[in-house]
Amino acid sequence: MRIVATDRLLAILSLMRKQVSTGGERGGRLCTVAAEFTEQSGAGIALASERGGLTSMCASNSVAQRLMDLEDTFGEGPGVDASSSSAAIEEAELVSPTSSRWLAYSPAAGAAGARAVFGFPLCIGAICLGALSLYRDRPGALTDAQASDAYLMASVAARAVLAMQAGAPQDAIADELVREATFDFAVHQAAGMVSVQGSMSVGDALVALRAHAFANDSTSSELAVRIVARDLRYDPATCEWRDG
Amino acid sequence: MARESLLISTLVELADSLVDNFDVIDVLTVLSDRCVEAIDVDAAGVMLASPGGELQFVASSSESMRVLELFQIQADEGPCVDCFKDGSPIINQALKVPDMRWPRFTPRAISQGFQSVHCLPLRLRGRTIGALNLFRTEQGPFDADDVIVAQGLADVATIAILQHRTSLDASLLNDQLSNALNSRIIIEQAKGKVSQSTTCDMDQAFGRLRSHARNHNLGLTAVARSVVDGTLDANGLDQVRKPKS
Numbered sequence: 001m002r003i004v005a006t007d008r009l010l011a012i013l014s015l016m017r018k019q020v021s022t023g024g025e026r027g028g029r030l031c032t033v034a035a036e037f038t039e040q041s042g043a044g045i046a047l048a049s050e051r052g053g054l055t056s057m058c059a060s061n062s063v064a065q066r067l068m069d070l071e072d073t074f075g076e077g078p079g080v081d082a083s084s085s086s087a088a089i090e091e092a093e094l095v096s097p098t099s100s101r102w103l104a105y106s107p108a109a110g111a112a113g114a115r116a117v118f119g120f121p122l123c124i125g126a127i128c129l130g131a132l133s134l135y136r137d138r139p140g141a142l143t144d145a146q147a148s149d150a151y152l153m154a155s156v157a158a159r160a161v162l163a164m165q166a167g168a169p170q171d172a173i174a175d176e177l178v179r180e181a182t183f184d185f186a187v188h189q190a191a192g193m194v195s196v197q198g199s200m201s202v203g204d205a206l207v208a209l210r211a212h213a214f215a216n217d218s219t220s221s222e223l224a225v226r227i228v229a230r231d232l233r234y235d236p237a238t239c240e241w242r243d244g
Numbered sequence: 245m246a247r248e249s250l251l252i253s254t255l256v257e258l259a260d261s262l263v264d265n266f267d268v269i270d271v272l273t274v275l276s277d278r279c280v281e282a283i284d285v286d287a288a289g290v291m292l293a294s295p296g297g298e299l300q301f302v303a304s305s306s307e308s309m310r311v312l313e314l315f316q317i318q319a320d321e322g323p324c325v326d327c328f329k330d331g332s333p334i335i336n337q338a339l340k341v342p343d344m345r346w347p348r349f350t351p352r353a354i355s356q357g358f359q360s361v362h363c364l365p366l367r368l369r370g371r372t373i374g375a376l377n378l379f380r381t382e383q384g385p386f387d388a389d390d391v392i393v394a395q396g397l398a399d400v401a402t403i404a405i406l407q408h409r410t411s412l413d414a415s416l417l418n419d420q421l422s423n424a425l426n427s428r429i430i431i432e433q434a435k436g437k438v439s440q441s442t443t444c445d446m447d448q449a450f451g452r453l454r455s456h457a458r459n460h461n462l463g464l465t466a467v468a469r470s471v472v473d474g475t476l477d478a479n480g481l482d483q484v485r486k487p488k489s
Contacts, residue, residue, distance in 0.1 A: 006297040086426075088419055125429030126472035147418045151295035183300045183319060183425075185312055185432045189446060192436020192472070202433050202472050228436075228446070 008149060009177075012037055012156050016174040028058045030160055035060040038142075038150045040134040041114075044068040045122070045157060046079050047130035054083055054130055057161070066112045067135055074104040078119030079131035086128055088151070089119035092141040115139040120154035122161065125188060127203040132157050155182075162203075166210035180220055190224035197234040208234065212241055247282055251393065254278045258400055267463040268424045269431060270454070271404045272303035275376075279397055280305045283390040285378040286358070287311050290366070290401060291324045292374035292424055299324055299374065302428045307435075307450040310356045314349070315377070322349035324375040327363035331372040333395070334363040336385045359383045362391075364398040368406065373421060376401060427465040434468035434478075441478040456481040 015036055019029035034043035042064035046054035054072065059065035071077035078089045091101060094117055095110035102109075109117060114135040122129040132154045142150060156177060163173050180187075187209070194205035209227075213220045226232040235242045258271060272290045279288035289304035289311070301315035318324045323334045323346070338360050343350035353361065358379040366374040376398040386394075405420055431453065438449035457467040459482045470476035 009296045009298075088422070123426055125426060125433045126469045127433075144418075148295045148297075151418055151422050155295065182294065182296065182298060183316070183429070185301070185316060188429050188432035189436035189439070192433045192438075193440040194436075196437050196440040196478065201474075202437070 008152055009156070009182075012153065013174045013178055016160075016177075020171045020174070028060075030157055031058040031060040031064065034132060034153050034157065035064070035134070037153055038134055038146055040118075040146075041137045042067075042135050044079070044133045045130065045161070046071070046083070046133070047122075047161065048083055048128065054079055057130070063113050063137075064133075064135060067109055067114060067117070067133065070105055070108050070112070071133075074102070074108070076102045077105040077109070077133070078117045079133040080119075082119030082121045082133070083128065083131040086121045086123055088121070088147075089117075090141060091118070092116045093139045095139070109135070113137055116141070118142060118150065120150055122154055122158035124158050124162065124206065125202075127191075127201075127206060129158055129161050129203070162207060162210060166207045166214060168210070168214055184221050184224065186224035186228050187220050190227040193227055194234045198236045198239075205234075247393075250278065250282050251396075254282070254397075255400065258404060267427075267457075267465050268405060268420070269303055269427050270457070270464040272401060272424075273305075273454075273464075275397055275401050275404070276303055276305040279376070279378060279394065282397075283378075283393050284380065284387060285362070285390075285394075286381045287379040289315050289377050290374060291315060291318060291328075291377060292366070292405070292421055293328065293372070294425055295418065295422060299328055300425050300428070302374075302424050307447045309446065311379075314353055314356060314358075314379075317349045317352060318377070320348070322346050323361050323363040324377050327365050327375045328372055331365050331367060333365065333391075334361070335391060337361050338383055353379070357381050362386055362394070364395050366398055366402040366405070368402050371417075373402065373405065373417070427468075430465055430472060431468045434471040437471055437478040438481065452481040452483055455483065455485040459486045 015033040019033055031043045031045055042061045044059040044064040045057045046068055047057050049055045056068040059068060071079050081089045093099060094106055094115055099106060116136040116139050118134040120132045122131060159177060160173050163176055168176055190209060191202050191206040194209060195202040198205060209223060210220050213223050233242055276288040276290060279285055287306050290302050291299040292302050294300050298319055300319060304311055323337060327334045339350050339354050339358060341351050358381055360380045360383055362378040364376045365372045366376060405424060434453055435446050435449040438452055439446050453467055454464055457464045471478050
């Protein structure tokens with residue numbers, strides 16, 4: 001159970017709550033928060049689809065959307081690379097005569113207004129949901145503080161996306177992110193156990209666990225402790241949760 | 245084995261691993277094991293700073309729930325948090341209740357049989373990136389030599405995390421820390437699958453991941469990742485470490 005959240009996490013959550021109160025469509029808020037928090041010109045989030053490849057979920061502005069469309073068209077770019085390698089990607093000088101990265105994407109992205117682009121994978125352990133991509137209209141690397149913030153934003157975005165997939169109401173997501181521990185070994189162990197119990201991916205298992213918590217006004221942590229203690233299990237025959 | 249020999253072989257083993265098949269969780273687990281063997285402590289573990297600024301558990305000499313739980317509590321309060329914030333060691337803290345500094349941590353640690361705790365910062369060029377946490381089941385001060393050895397092992401841990409690069413490149417450090425933290429999550433996910441598939445407990449599940457990795461000369465996190473994504477059967481892991489031929 002979280003008791004203390006760090007300043008930077010609280011700053012993200014405060015931005016998220018502000019977004020909810022000013023309206024704005026669902027996932028779009030997450031991208032607007034991401035751009036503002038990391039101090040970049042724009043942000044986009046794309047999610048991995050089952051067929052392979054990424055599908056755009058939100059963008060903070062039209063340029064960010066265009067950049068994601070370009071990645072989709074050319075099959076290359078910071079989001080694609082971050083997602084496929086599960087590692088952070090940085091291109092601080094996008095428009096440069098010596099750059100040979102992304103031969104199709106780079107000039108088109110430059111024409112759209114980007115001068116530096118960054119990609120961060122959205123991963124919770126081995127569950128990789130997609131990527132957060134950032135762009136800036138001036139060249140240059142992220143500062144140390146901006147890079148730390150971008151990693152944190154990616155981690156929060158991954159958890160927020162999972163919460164949305166589990167059916168959390170939009171305005172409850174910020175509260176939910178504060179409440180649950182950032183690292184809770186029982187939750188991750190339980191996801192592994194449920195994936196075997198239900199013959200599903202660990203990602204689907206984590207979503208199912210979260211959904212069951214929402215439906216029962218409980219937390220993932222509380223349910224996870226019971227699952228690990230073999231006090232609660234997922235029954236694949238009925239797709240229901242059972243005691244013992 | 246005499247302590248010097250143990251330390252020398254530890255350093256050689258770690259130097260080897262830095263070059264060959266480096267796995268940060270495995271290296272820090274070995275380090276934690278060696279702390280318990282070389283100095284007068286009963287449990288050891290490493291916590292690292294997340295990008296958000298809080299500490300997260302990454303490796304320990306014991307995977308039993310009772311020890312892991314103590315590291316989980318220390319994301320919020322405890323000797324590691326204090327040590328990390330100040331960047332200075334915490335030595336010979338006897339655990340007594342009530343404890344105003346650590347109201348959740350101390351009673352739990354005592355109930356798990358620990359009487360004193362020490363914490364050494366993982367520091368490189370003025371930046372603290374985590375902490376090495378040591379527990380004893382007995383009271384009494386830490387031997388002065390033990391403190392030096394522990395700090396030395398903590399320094400080795402820090403270098404291991406940075407993979408022996410000499411320059412403190414900020415973006416590299418962020419990458420390495422993020423990678424280490426995420427690797428621990430992968431291992432927990434894999435432990436869950438192994439435990440459920442084979443009905444062994446979580447502690448044994450970790451042992452199997454490790455034995456399998458060693459026997460097949462694979463990285464620990466790579467094995468865990470394969471178990472999670474299904475390319476390696478959770479039921480098909482080697483259960484014990486095979487002796488080197």
